[in-house]
Amino acid sequence: MTLQRSGMAAACIALAALGAMASDGPPSLNAAQLEARTQKIAAELRCLVCQNQTIADSSADLAVDLRSQVRQMLGQGKSESEIYDYMTARYGDFILYRPPVKETTLLLWFGPVAVLAGGLAALMLVLRRRVQLAPSNFESDDSEFLGSDNEPANPPPR
Amino acid sequence: MKNLKFIVPLVMFMVLAAFLMQGLKLNPREVPSPLIGKPAPAFSLPRLDDPAQQLGTRDLLGKVWMLNVWASWCAACRDEHPHLIEFSRRKAAPIYGLNHKDKRPDAQRWLEKFGDPYTASLSDSLGKVSIDFGVYGVPETFVIDKRGIIRFKHIGPVTPEVLRDKVEPLLKRLQAEDDSAA
Numbered sequence: 606m607t608l609q610r611s612g613m614a615a616a617c618i619a620l621a622a623l624g625a626m627a628s629d630g631p632p633s634l635n636a637a638q639l640e641a642r643t644q645k646i647a648a649e650l651r652c653l654v655c656q657n658q659t660i661a662d663s664s665a666d667l668a669v670d671l672r673s674q675v676r677q678m679l680g681q682g683k684s685e686s687e688i689y690d691y692m693t694a695r696y697g698d699f700i701l702y703r704p705p706v707k708e709t710t711l712l713l714w715f716g717p718v719a720v721l722a723g724g725l726a727a728l729m730l731v732l733r734r735r736v737q738l739a740p741s742n743f744e745s746d747d748s749e750f751l752g753s754d755n756e757p758a759n760p761p762p763r
Numbered sequence: 764m765k766n767l768k769f770i771v772p773l774v775m776f777m778v779l780a781a782f783l784m785q786g787l788k789l790n791p792r793e794v795p796s797p798l799i800g801k802p803a804p805a806f807s808l809p810r811l812d813d814p815a816q817q818l819g820t821r822d823l824l825g826k827v828w829m830l831n832v833w834a835s836w837c838a839a840c841r842d843e844h845p846h847l848i849e850f851s852r853r854k855a856a857p858i859y860g861l862n863h864k865d866k867r868p869d870a871q872r873w874l875e876k877f878g879d880p881y882t883a884s885l886s887d888s889l890g891k892v893s894i895d896f897g898v899y900g901v902p903e904t905f906v907i908d909k910r911g912i913i914r915f916k917h918i919g920p921v922t923p924e925v926l927r928d929k930v931e932p933l934l935k936r937l938q939a940e941d942d943s944a945a
Contacts, residue, residue: 653794653899653900654899654900656791666864667899670890670894671894674894693797694797694798695797695798695894695895695896695897696794696796696797696897696899697794697795697796697797697897698797699794699795
């Protein structure tokens with residue numbers, strides 16, 4: 606009985622392998638690979654119902670549907686970029702956790718870097734100017750506490 | 764020049780505040796649909812009242828129509844329902860219902876109970892057509908013109924204000940449009 610079954614299973618696997626070799630498309634994925642790729646893509650997609658979760662994390666109805674859509678498309682041999690195109694055609698760039706670099710997203714992508722660069726430039730300018738100032742522009746290192754008063758600031762404990 | 768320095772942090776603060784103020788006004792739930800101005804996704808679905816009959820995008824070319832995505836399990840759909848019924852009485856445009864991931868008996872009972880504003884409802888039991896329409900928050904409402912182009916989308920329950928101020932003027936404008944460009 607078990608022998609028969611395992612024989613059947615082996616035949617099925619052999620047939621499936623043959624099928625995979627026969628098709629022109631990319632080699633068909635086994636279940637674990639398919640799941641891993643589905644998860645990888647799903648982790649790049651935003652769940653629009655629960656906006657701060659990815660489709661991989663969310664258990665919302667839509668997320669479940671979109672995950673199965675991704676799985677199905679991968680099963681059909683669609684490439685990752687085809688799947689992203691499919692999603693953005695329907696839900697817009699917003700569905701991508703990494704929006705594409707284009708005119709409208711320049712500020713988003715490079716704004717923080719520009720602000721950081723501006724801050725560093727301002728800091729450099731101020732420091733450089735300060736180096737060139739005469740010592741008289743600065744307070745003396747002997748501050749009032751130590752200089753003018755004869756008593757030590759912190760009397761030693763007896 | 765020296766006095767101006769004190770203004771710099773103030774200006775920076777004001778720029779930041781302006782951005783944040785703008786952010787307060789934005790609604791993160793309203794994701795602009797990339798489908799506006801694009802042809803409505805082609806579909807053909809069984810009618811809810813008569814599953815033997817199919818209805819699709821192509822049958823509706825040449826007229827301005829509305830598509831309302833609804834489900835009997837959706838609480839917000841019930842909130843908007845009286846407004847849709849009221850609107851349908853004015854016959855501004857046919858409203859087609861896309862019955863999203865629902866069970867047929869449940870959907871039919873729901874319409875019997877609360878009234879049926881739809882010219883026809885179509886069963887999208889797997890939610891595939893909804894995905895094609897980029898639906899993520901039922902209810903959603905679309906306006907499609909004579910050439911089959913999506914011209915307007917509303918996410919969430921429609922209000923009388925939206926129907927009066929946005930949908931109705933748009934329908935009038937679209938109905939006046941020539942569909943010979945199709």
